[in-house]
Amino acid sequence: MSAGKFFITRPDYSSDDLAQYPFFRGVGERDIVEVADRARVVSHVRGEVFFNQGDAVAHQYMLLSGEVKIATISMEGEQTAMRYAGPGELFGGLLYEGLEEYPVSAVAAKNSRALRWNHSSIHKLLLAYPRLSINLISLLGREFTLIRNRFQELATERVEQRVARALSRLVDHAGKRVEKGVLIDFPVSRQDIAELTGTTLHTVSRILAKWEKMGILESGRERICICDPHGLVSLAEDLGHTG
Amino acid sequence: MSAGKFFITRPDYSSDDLAQYPFFRGVGERDIVEVADRARVVSHVRGEVFFNQGDAVAHQYMLLSGEVKIATISMEGEQTAMRYAGPGELFGGLLYEGLEEYPVSAVAAKNSRALRWNHSSIHKLLLAYPRLSINLISLLGREFTLIRNRFQELATERVEQRVARALSRLVDHAGKRVEKGVLIDFPVSRQDIAELTGTTLHTVSRILAKWEKMGILESGRERICICDPHGLVSLAEDLGHTG
DNA sequence: CGGCTGCTTGATCGCTCTCAAATGGGGTGG
DNA sequence: CCACCCCATTTGAGAGCGATCAAGCAGCCG
Secondary structure (H helix, E strand, C coil): CCCCCCCCCECCECHHHHHCCHHHCCCCHHHHHHHHHCCEEEEECCCCEEECCCCECCEEEEEEEEEEEEEEECCCCCEEEEEEECCCCEEECCCCCCCCECCCEEEEEEEEEEEEEEHHHHHHHHHHCHHHHHHHHHHHHHHHHHHHHHHHHHHHCCHHHHHHHHHHHHHHHHEEEECCEEEECCCCCHHHHHHHHCCCHHHHHHHHHHHHHCCCEEEECCEEEECCHHHHHHHHHHHHHHC | CCCCCCCCCECCECHHHHHCCHHHCCCCHHHHHHHHHCCEEEEECCCCEEECCCCECCEEEEEEEEEEEEEEECCCCCEEEEEEECCCCEEECCCCCCCCECCCEEEEEEEEEEEEEEHHHHHHHHHHCHHHHHHHHHHHHHHHHHHHHHHHHHHHCCHHHHHHHHHHHHHHHHEEEECCEEEECCCCCHHHHHHHHCCCHHHHHHHHHHHHHCCCEEEECCEEEECCHHHHHHHHHHHHHHC
8 A cells, every 4th residue: 555656645545545536536646646735634533523513614524444424413412314424435514605614523433534625725626626526516416315315215214114224325335244244344333223214222223133033134232234135125125015 | 687787698587697696606797698508498387397307317407487396206106305496596417427317306386497508518517617616516515404404304303393494494495575474485285395394294284274273374275374484483493392 | 340331122102194084275168 | 257176175083103211131341
């Protein structure tokens, strides 16, 4: 990793690594270096926050390694998880005129490293490298599709179906092949699943217990391993027809 | 309207009208004309669709007048409303690589006119006028905040509270001052409110009947007029504390 | 080994969906 | 102008999903 083909700006990453991320798609190696040079690398261990909902918007982040939970907290104190961001994904205040506070919190779900641009830098960079803007729009489009789907599920589906879909997404997003099946490769509690699906940890616990009995998965303290991913998917689909 | 201060490209609109919309913020009059010239004006009467979920992505729209419902339909046939777009708002496939079908439908909630760019035109324009990209990102950011809030409400709040918020938003978005209070200025059925809030038209009907008795609003067939907007807002807040 | 934190499990309650049917407003065609 | 029909709306009764409350259990770290 220290033997990048191109100029390495910092010991933490090479331009090769960055070039593979969608934010830099179609951007020349030299330009990537220029853009990355305007960022700092920041690290947070599991549980630490990158920023809190309500903080003054200051930075835009791109995750290099780890996993970050993007969540909101309501006035009644209830948490809702918007998404989990993995390596290559952007998070932070989407700089639009009038936005002064982060509308969400970003907390490391495992030890994480990210590139951090400040607000004005990223603004200039987007103007200077239009391709970055296009890529950002593209990424936002995908994210939109995701939250739209989740919104629709929340509006029309039962809890069990939503949990099945949430687990499927986590597997796609951060699944690691292990002996028993596919492990979600960061600590996930029942409460986390509940915040993703708009239910309570109790209900999640009951559902997982049921599926464990059916042999679909295996789980423990903040650990979920899907033994039968296909079974999980067809469960998500079938629950619509029969229930 | 035909006496615009600047060059008028079509009888339908002047560059003045366009300059006030956020998509064109910071863009010169001449450039606005250039961009608008790449679009066609399309009209649809109430009930007609601009495009259907699943259609091949071909166009990006900016609404000039009217109101457009952006909604999805699930595999089980249930509709979910994502938002209502008013004049100046953009809708259509957010061009990202890999997107081939519209993920939502857009249907005129009243007679509507829109600018329509085709896919490749808008792509070129965004590259040629970086300020447009910035504005688009800005608009997406706002839209994101909106759907995030709605998602959180759906995940944590009761139906009554969600309906109160939905009505408040409709008032802000399309409220028209009338004698009795503020009228939502396009046809809105109980079913429409239900699709916005993830409930059924029956529940909406009961809630509106209750509020009508309380003197907060007045409603009829596809018509809702808020007599006491502030009461509605405090209802949305209070339902959290007491319920 | 002890305590903290996350997980399980039972019992109950009530919000909201579902099913069913009647009512009414408004536009259209005669 | 009137009658009719379509479709939105209202209203009732009942069932059930899932939240809530309440303990007890168990893994993991110090």
